[in-house]
Amino acid sequence: MRIELAQLPCEDGNLQANLKTALAAIARTRSDSDLIVFPETFLSGFPTPENVASLAQPLDGHAVSLLLGAAREHKLSIAIGLAEACDGRFFNTTVLLTPSGLAMSYRKVHMWASDQGVFAPGERIECCEWRGLQVGTLICYDIEFPESARAQAILGTELLLVTDGNMDPFGPVHRRAIVARAMENQMFAVLVNRCDRNSSGTGLQFPGESVVVDPFGEIVAECGAGPEQRVVELDLTVLTRARAQYDYRKERRIGLGGAVHQDKNGRRWFSVEPENTPPSA
Numbered sequence: 658m659r660i661e662l663a664q665l666p667c668e669d670g671n672l673q674a675n676l677k678t679a680l681a682a683i684a685r686t687r688s689d690s691d692l693i694v695f696p697e698t699f700l701s702g703f704p705t706p707e708n709v710a711s712l713a714q715p716l717d718g719h720a721v722s723l724l725l726g727a728a729r730e731h732k733l734s735i736a737i738g739l740a741e742a743c744d745g746r747f748f749n750t751t752v753l754l755t756p757s758g759l760a761m762s763y764r765k766v767h768m769w770a771s772d773q774g775v776f777a778p779g780e781r782i783e784c785c786e787w788r789g790l791q792v793g794t795l796i797c798y799d800i801e802f803p804e805s806a807r808a809q810a811i812l813g814t815e816l817l818l819v820t821d822g823n824m825d826p827f828g829p830v831h832r833r834a835i836v837a838r839a840m841e842n843q844m845f846a847v848l849v850n851r852c853d854r855n856s857s858g859t860g861l862q863f864p865g866e867s868v869v870v871d872p873f874g875e876i877v878a879e880c881g882a883g884p885e886q887r888v889v890e891l892d893l894t895v896l897t898r899a900r901a902q903y904d905y906r907k908e909r910r911i912g913l914g915g916a917v918h919q920d921k922n923g924r925r926w927f928s929v930e931p932e933n934t935p936p937s938a
């Protein structure tokens with residue numbers, strides 16, 4: 658399994674420029690790569706309450722259709738973050754696009770400060786079958802809550818894709834969190850972070866440091882601080898080896914609450930039983 662980490666700068670508020678950057682990255686992928694992963698809200702950058710309506714995209718809109726065309730052209734799957742518009746509300750969403758279409762869309766459940774007043778929180782953890790693997794997605798702040806990745810494990814996720822927009826000084830927090838989430842759930846984790854150092858006046862600095870962690874919690878590959886498009890080979894046999902002597906998912910004794918659901922297309926999700934719901938946008 659070959660995955661490309663698109664640790665590339667995006668411009669807050671500039672949808673066209675970010676879409677162009679994404680399509681160019683897709684165009685330069687290796688012909689034998691299976692998936693490219695971009696950071697959180699890569700298409701929009703971090704929206705504000707003032708500009709989210711102009712930046713947010715419907716999942717059946719032009720921007721996503723261009724990416725679907727690129728997925729078909731390059732026989733490649735794409736995980737990318739965007740601001741989603743749906744029924745007058747806005748969500749911080751990651752989509753998994755394949756040459757066959759939209760495989761999954763996940764709405765960030767845990768709202769960071771920059772999400773509040775902009776996005777409504779998601780209400781379910783999702784996974785789907787992709788290339789013979791159970792694949793799930795989380796977004797940035799989600800990985801700081803162990804129950805998010807544990808919900809993915811309960812769904813059967815073997816490959817966790819994290820679109821990240823983790824700013825300084827929280828680089829170490831996500832490095833520790835992603836290793837823990839991979840190890841304690843015995844799954845691969847692919848985290849791709851923003852790396853822009855001065856994003857259009859927000860004052861936020863993004864350290865990059867994208868990383869791939871195996872089900873033992875070992876680092877498979879890691880990026881530095883600057884822009885790069887890193888090709889990483891996953892040895893999927895590690896999944897079986899990591900679970901050979903013990904399997905946390907099967908042997909756990911404490912439940913999360915919430916329920917597992919599945920639709921006729923095999924999409925599975927875990928309904929969130931929020932103990933507290935942040936102020937919605």
Ligand code: BAL
Pocket residue numbers: 769771796797798799822823824827830
């Ligand atoms: N530690 C940052 C979390 C977020 O931006 O979602």
